[in-house]
Amino acid sequence: MLLQQLVNGLVAGCVYALVALGYTMIFGILGIVNFAQGEIYMYGAFGAVLTLAATGSLPLAIAAGIAAACLVGVLLERFAFRPLRGTHPLIPLISAIGASIFLSSLARLIFGPEDRSFPMEFHPRSYQFFGAEITVLQLAIILVSLALMVLLWLFLNLTKHGKAIMAVAMDSDAARLSGINVNAAYVTTFLLGSAMSGVAGILMAMYYNATAPNMGLLPGLKAFSAAILGGVGSIPGAIIGGLVLGVAENLGAAYLSSHFKDAFAFIALVLVLIIRPRGILGRQ
Amino acid sequence: MSVYILHVLIMVAIFAVLALSLNISVGFAGLVSLGHAAFFGIGAYTSGLIMIKGLSFPVAFGSAGIITALLGLALALPALRVKDDYLAIVTLGFGIIVSITFMNLEITGGPDGLVGIPPVTLWGNPLYSKPGFLLLCGVVLGFMIASMYTLKNSKIGRAWAAIRDNDVTASFMGINIYGYKTLAIVVSAFWAGLAGSLYAHYTAYINPHTFGLHTSIMILSMVVLGGIGSIPGALLGAALLTVLPEVLRPLADYQDIIYGGLLVAMMVFRPQGIMGRFKITEIFGRAR
Amino acid sequence: MLQVRNLHTYYGHIHAVKGVSLHVNPGEIVALIGGNGAGKSTILRAISGIVHASSGEIVWGESEITHLSSERILKRGIGHVPEGRRLFRGLSVRDNLVLGAYSRKDRDKVKKDLTAMEALFPILGQRRRQLSGTLSGGEQQMLAIARTLMARPKLLLLDEPSMGLAPIMVSQIYEKIKELNRIEGLSILLVEQNARMALGLAQRGYVVETGRMVMEGQTPELKASNEIQRAYLGKGYREVWE
Numbered sequence: 001m002l003l004q005q006l007v008n009g010l011v012a013g014c015v016y017a018l019v020a021l022g023y024t025m026i027f028g029i030l031g032i033v034n035f036a037q038g039e040i041y042m043y044g045a046f047g048a049v050l051t052l053a054a055t056g057s058l059p060l061a062i063a064a065g066i067a068a069a070c071l072v073g074v075l076l077e078r079f080a081f082r083p084l085r086g087t088h089p090l091i092p093l094i095s096a097i098g099a100s101i102f103l104s105s106l107a108r109l110i111f112g113p114e115d116r117s118f119p120m121e122f123h124p125r126s127y128q129f130f131g132a133e134i135t136v137l138q139l140a141i142i143l144v145s146l147a148l149m150v151l152l153w154l155f156l157n158l159t160k161h162g163k164a165i166m167a168v169a170m171d172s173d174a175a176r177l178s179g180i181n182v183n184a185a186y187v188t189t190f191l192l193g194s195a196m197s198g199v200a201g202i203l204m205a206m207y208y209n210a211t212a213p214n215m216g217l218l219p220g221l222k223a224f225s226a227a228i229l230g231g232v233g234s235i236p237g238a239i240i241g242g243l244v245l246g247v248a249e250n251l252g253a254a255y256l257s258s259h260f261k262d263a264f265a266f267i268a269l270v271l272v273l274i275i276r277p278r279g280i281l282g283r284q
Numbered sequence: 285m286s287v288y289i290l291h292v293l294i295m296v297a298i299f300a301v302l303a304l305s306l307n308i309s310v311g312f313a314g315l316v317s318l319g320h321a322a323f324f325g326i327g328a329y330t331s332g333l334i335m336i337k338g339l340s341f342p343v344a345f346g347s348a349g350i351i352t353a354l355l356g357l358a359l360a361l362p363a364l365r366v367k368d369d370y371l372a373i374v375t376l377g378f379g380i381i382v383s384i385t386f387m388n389l390e391i392t393g394g395p396d397g398l399v400g401i402p403p404v405t406l407w408g409n410p411l412y413s414k415p416g417f418l419l420l421c422g423v424v425l426g427f428m429i430a431s432m433y434t435l436k437n438s439k440i441g442r443a444w445a446a447i448r449d450n451d452v453t454a455s456f457m458g459i460n461i462y463g464y465k466t467l468a469i470v471v472s473a474f475w476a477g478l479a480g481s482l483y484a485h486y487t488a489y490i491n492p493h494t495f496g497l498h499t500s501i502m503i504l505s506m507v508v509l510g511g512i513g514s515i516p517g518a519l520l521g522a523a524l525l526t527v528l529p530e531v532l533r534p535l536a537d538y539q540d541i542i543y544g545g546l547l548v549a550m551m552v553f554r555p556q557g558i559m560g561r562f563k564i565t566e567i568f569g570r571a572r
Numbered sequence: 573m574l575q576v577r578n579l580h581t582y583y584g585h586i587h588a589v590k591g592v593s594l595h596v597n598p599g600e601i602v603a604l605i606g607g608n609g610a611g612k613s614t615i616l617r618a619i620s621g622i623v624h625a626s627s628g629e630i631v632w633g634e635s636e637i638t639h640l641s642s643e644r645i646l647k648r649g650i651g652h653v654p655e656g657r658r659l660f661r662g663l664s665v666r667d668n669l670v671l672g673a674y675s676r677k678d679r680d681k682v683k684k685d686l687t688a689m690e691a692l693f694p695i696l697g698q699r700r701r702q703l704s705g706t707l708s709g710g711e712q713q714m715l716a717i718a719r720t721l722m723a724r725p726k727l728l729l730l731d732e733p734s735m736g737l738a739p740i741m742v743s744q745i746y747e748k749i750k751e752l753n754r755i756e757g758l759s760i761l762l763v764e765q766n767a768r769m770a771l772g773l774a775q776r777g778y779v780v781e782t783g784r785m786v787m788e789g790q791t792p793e794l795k796a797s798n799e800i801q802r803a804y805l806g807k808g809y810r811e812v813w814e
Contacts, residue, residue: 033373083552089369090316091555094508097501098547105540160674167660167671173622174658176642177651179675179723221380221497228373259388266384269377273370274362 003132005250011138011207013246014145018200019223020230020238021152022193028233029169029189031089035096036076037197038220039103042213044069044198045205046111053119062202069198070191072103077190100220107213115210122206141203148196149239155192156235165189169233218262222249225269231282240280290414292530297421298482300522301428303506304515305475308432310504311513312441313468314448315364316372319379320503323473325495326382327352327480329392332401332490341405345481352477353470360469364462368451379500386492397491404485421482428475432515435471444468448513505547511560520558573598573759574619574650574727579628581611581618588614590783591628596727601753601760603774603791605767605804611783612763613655616729619761620652621645632727647675651725655732655763657716661705665696668704668715672722682722689718692748710741717745721752727759728752734766742766746773767804771795779804 019041026034047068052061080099084092126135156162168175168185176182204219205211222245230241245265253261272279302324309315331348335341363374386392393399404411404420411417435441443464446454455461484490502525510521532539550557574596581589589611596602604612617623619630621642630638637645642652660668669689673682690697693714699707704715713733720728730749734742750773752758764770771777777794779787787794794800 080548080552087555090372091551093316093372094504095548095551098544098551100544101501101540102544102548105538105544109537109541160670163663163667163671164674167663170660170662171658174654174660175671176622177620177646177654177658178671178719179643179646180671181641181643221376225377228370260384263381263384266377266380270363270374270381273366273374273377277366277370 001131001254002251003130005254006247007132007134007138009247009250010243011141011246012250013243014142015200015204015207015242016219016223016226016246017239017242018145018148018196018203019219020227020242021149021235022197023224023227024230024232024235024238025189025193027227029165030081030085030186032081032092033096033224034076034081034193035093035220035224036072036080036100036103037193037223038216038218039100039107040069040072040076040194040216041197041201041204041220042104042107042211042216043072044194044201045211045215046107047198048202049116049118049205049211050111058120062199065202066195066198069194069201073190073194073197074187077187082186100217104213104216111213113213115212117209118206118211120206137207141207144199144203148199152192152196153235161188222262222265225265229268229272229279231279234279234281237279237281244280287414290418292527294414294418294421294486296523296526297418297425298479298486299503299506299526300519301421301425301479301482302476302503303510303518303522304428304432305472305479306503307507307513307515307518308435308475309468309472310507311518312436312448313444313465314451315465315468316375316504317469317472317500318372318376318497318504319382319500320375320472320476321495321497321499322379322382323352323356323476324480324483324499324503325386325490325492326355327477328484328490328495329386329398329480330477331481332398332484333391335402335485336398336400341485344485345478348477348481349474350477352480353474356470356473357466359473360466364465364469376497376500380497383492383496386495392492395492397489398484399489401484401488401490403488404482417486424478424482429515429519436515440464440467505543507557508547508555509550509557511557514557514559517557517559573633574761575629575631576615576619577629577631579615579618579630580626581614581623582626583614588783589618592780592783592785594778594785594788596759596761598726598759599753599757600776601749601762601774603767603770603777604761604763604780605765605770605777606780606786607803608765609782610780612780613731614783615780616652616731616761616763617654619645620650620729622652622654643675646723646725649724649726650729651720651723651727652729653716653720653731653733655735657712659704659712659716659719661703663704664701665704665707665715666700668719669696669722672719675723685722685724689722692751693718709737710745713737713741713745714748717748725758727761730760730762732763732765734764734769742769749773767800 019037022037022040023034026032044065048061048065051064052058055061076099080095081092084095123136126133156166164175164180165185165188167178168180168182172182201216223242226241226245227238228241229245230237230239245268248268249261249264252264306317306320309317327348330351331344334344334347359378363371363378366374387395404417411420443459446457446459447461447464451461506521506525507518509524510517510519529539532542576592576594579589579592580587592615604615606612614623618625621640625638628638629636632648632650637648660671669686673685676682695711696715696718699711704712707715717733733745746769749760753760762770762774771791771794774791776790777788778785779800787797787800
């Protein structure tokens with residue numbers, strides 16, 4: 001039983017981690033909380049679902065979903081955040097909230113409020129181990145997420161451009177003086193974060209079989225809590241925060257109270273901020 | 285006067301009290317709260333439950349204010365220990381936790397909410413008439429506006445302004461920043477609780493969805509739109525954001541799209557709000 | 573080579589730099605001295621594009637660079653080692669150097685330059701993989717200079733290299749700077765609060781006070797001037813090492 005909850009928690013955790021990475025990168029580099037991250041996730045899901053329904057091709061659907069998410073991210077950066085650079089943090093925060101409301105109600109208008117199923121059957125096969133069961137889809141989610149995290153890590157730590165992005169996060173003026181195009185770094189960060197959230201959305205569309213305009217709100221907030229839990233601005237922190245949150249949530253729901261499942265993320269958030277504000281892996 | 289217009293005016297009055305209450309913590313003291321609807325809800329449920337149990341309106345009304353204020357104190361004590369930037373997030377978390385709690389407790393009626401809340405009774409007579417209720421709201425609002433101006437121009441208000449501008453400097457000047465910040469949250473919670481009480485007895489039925497994140501954001505928007513720290517601004521913001529959805533009712537599908545777009549546009553083009561005289565950086569001090 | 577004409581900058585409402593003009597010829601070391609908050613760093617930051625120049629011109633070679641972005645200015649050959657080092661503290665020494673060459677496309681030459689930097693500042697080779705934030709003050713300053721040098725600038729804007737460093741370290745660093753100027757022909761505009769050291773190195777100097785240029789001239793004249801002696805060199809200054 002416990003192992004099963006761990007498995008379920010790991011699946012949820014991987015998805016939270018992907019979105020949390022988006023939050024943490026954007027916060028780390030631009031210093032803003034992108035409250036619309038959940039909406040990027042949602043548009044990724046819709047992009048995939050609609051493309052799959054229209055073309056029947058899964059690879060195309062996934063590409064379309066990621067593209068949709070990235071497009072939303074880039075537009076957000078350009079119109080809701082770039083004009084506000086250098087202002088008091090409250091201003092982009094409210095702008096992000098406004099953007100989030102705008103994007104989700106726009107989706108509701110265009111796509112309608114109903115849940116949509118994922119137009120594809122998945123292999124019902126599952127694997128048993130030590131009394132727990134893991135479906136092929138769950139396994140796929142975990143593996144894809146881990147792969148993306150590894151790729152991101154490789155990009156940031158081993159490539160010149162990745163290091164440049166980290167440099168911008170550390171000291172944007174010094175980065176400028178080293179010849180790094182800071183604007184390009186910002187846009188790239190948004191693209192990376194959006195792509196990850198988009199994939200997360202697509203995976204969840206498959207997993208829960210329910211794609212709807214409001215699907216991004218709660219996971220977005222929870223992923224945000226995960227990012228803070230792990231240490232905002234820290235990439236490994238976002239991953240650990242996401243995984244810990246996913247597991248804790250499922251364990252909590254199973255052993256403490258299933259009604260309050262959604263509250264666990266926020267209780268963790270408040271506790272972390274009060275007890276150890278920099279999170280698990282956060283530096284100063 | 286038509287029943288509909290009276291209804292809208294009553295809503296404006298209630299939300300005006302709510303917006304002004306948020307203005308105390310955000311506008312006067314510089315403490316951003318993304319969970320204010322939680323206080324609104326605590327006041328509403330408290331007052332509703334007390335009258336359902338058979339006690340009188342004054343008791344319910346007063347308790348709503350006091351209990352909400354106490355919960356505000358309970359929030360402030362730990363929450364104010366975090367760094368400024370994170371306060372907004374803590375209040376966000378708090379607000380969500382409270383709304384989930386409303387949704388899941390038996391005593392609050394769970395997701396279906398509380399039904400059959402008795403109306404306001406004054407001196408034994410239940411107040412069913414809308415104009416009468418509007419008058420009551422007007423009185424409460426009037427007291428509130430008066431107390432707002434008094435506070436703003438008092439020693440407390442000046443201490444808050446100093447803290448808002450730069451709390452480190454304020455502490456060097458000998459101001460007990462922790463105490464004053466706590467006071468701001470407690471007073472802000474008190475009035476929000478009263479607003480909740482009025483709301484509960486007016487609508488006779490409350491459910492947890494009214495007191496969630498969306499409402500918290502709306503209240504913050506009222507303050508920001510009107511101009512942070514400005515008392516007439518908060519009134520204007522409350523009026524606008526209560527009336528606008530009614531006016532735009534035929535465009536119901538587009539309402540939230542307009543609302544969201546309005547917030548973004550506001551921040552890009554005029555972050556100091558309609559009545560705000562200063563740029564936000566001047567109100568909150570330099571961007572950190 | 574570098575010409576600054578009537579530069580004005582503002583910090584909010586504050587008029588930080590008030591009509592400053594200066595120039596640097598190829599191969600020169602020019603000192604920019606003055607008290608705390610005089611605006612010296614701001615002048616450098618306006619040249620390198622970090623701070624916006626509200627009026628005036630900055631000319632480099634043939635072209636005007638007043639409003640160019642920092643990245644473009646670096647590509648044209650002006651490197652700025654900022655005040656306070658401003659290293660990428662979470663990255664290794666090697667990574668800092670690599671990022672210094674970010675704008676360059678010639679990968680083989682970059683590799684050679686990495687080796688050259690480590691030869692010029694041996695400590696950087698030894699601590700190649702160490703996090704730059706853990707280096708000592710002097711080592712950080714050397715890394716900061718090396719990082720900017722990786723872009724192969726023709727003019728180096730050096731902002732307060734001696735700040736917070738022990739005198740021995742400062743002498744070492746100044747030695748390297750002298751070497752770079754002599755061997756590579758690197759022009760240097762040196763901002764220093766430590767006027768004594770700056771004038772010991774430079775051929776010419778400018779004195780800035782509260783945003784204005786108050787004096788300029790060849791080093792010997794400046795050193796001999798009574799005002800400079802009293803204000804910056806301490807009464808009873810003696811030519812200690814001449």
